[in-house]
Amino acid sequence: MKGISATKFGPDTKMTRAMFVTVLYRMEGSPSVEGMQIPAFTDIGAKWCYDAIIWAYNAGVTLGKTATTFAPNDSITRAEIVTMVYRYSGSPTVSGVPNFTDAASVGAWARDAIIWATSVGVVNGYTDGSFGPNKTALRSEMAAMLHRYMEFVKAF
Numbered sequence: 001m002k003g004i005s006a007t008k009f010g011p012d013t014k015m016t017r018a019m020f021v022t023v024l025y026r027m028e029g030s031p032s033v034e035g036m037q038i039p040a041f042t043d044i045g046a047k048w049c050y051d052a053i054i055w056a057y058n059a060g061v062t063l064g065k066t067a068t069t070f071a072p073n074d075s076i077t078r079a080e081i082v083t084m085v086y087r088y089s090g091s092p093t094v095s096g097v098p099n100f101t102d103a104a105s106v107g108a109w110a111r112d113a114i115i116w117a118t119s120v121g122v123v124n125g126y127t128d129g130s131f132g133p134n135k136t137a138l139r140s141e142m143a144a145m146l147h148r149y150m151e152f153v154k155a156f
Contacts, residue, residue, distance in 0.1 A: 011140035017062075018049035020081060020142065022087055024061060025052035025120035027146075033058070041070040044048035061087045079110035080121055081142060085149055086113035094119065100131040107133070123150045 025031075031056040041064055044053050053070055056062045061084050066073040086092075094115045098106050106114055112132060117123040119132075123145050125131045 007131060011068045011143070013137065013139045015081070015139050016072065017065075017070065017074050017076045017080070018053070019058040019139075020076050020084065021062060022049050022052040023142070023146065024084065025055050028055065028059075031055060032068045032127065039064060039070070040068050042071065043069050044072060047072060056084070061150050067130055068112075074103050075136040076138050077134050079114065079124070079140070081108065081137050081145065082117045082145070083110045083113040083120065085145070086116050089116075089149075090114055101129040102133065105133055106131065116144075120151055120152050 010118075022056070033051045036054050036058040038054060039057040041053065041057075044050055047053075049072055055073065057064070059069075062070070065074070091112070094112050096115050096119075097103060098111060098113075098114045098118070100106075114123075114131060116132065118125070
């Protein structure tokens with residue numbers, strides 16, 4: 001994972017959707033996207049994250065915000081991050097319900113991802129018992145979560 005500049009990591013900087021798929025793309029080794037399907041996203045143009053978005057779409061990591069938008073500059077929520085990592089991991093089968101005080105605010109699209117990520121220790125809730133699915137993720141939170149994910153993967 002790179003910083004926000006040559007000398008700054010920016011732990012309290014809000015993570016964007018483009019930043020996050022780029023991190024996953026780099027974790028995957030920045031594969032060539034030549035020959036991959038170009039999604040119908042009208043908002044990705046020739047951005048620095050173009051290849052990462054194409055890879056993430058083709059790998060099933062993201063479907064976009066809508067069928068025609070990816071929203072690369074939008075802040076990414078904790079639920080979105082966990083869902084992308086869950087899909088990156090092959091969407092393992094889970095059962096149960098999220099065990100957080102704000103579980104009712106977890107969208108159905110993120111429920112299995114949150115159950116999986118908490119059950120394997122990739123992500124934790126807050127000390128007040130909440131998960132904060134709609135809370136914007138900070139770079140520090142994302143880095144910690146991806147570190148735990150890599151530790152989980154190494155265990156297998």
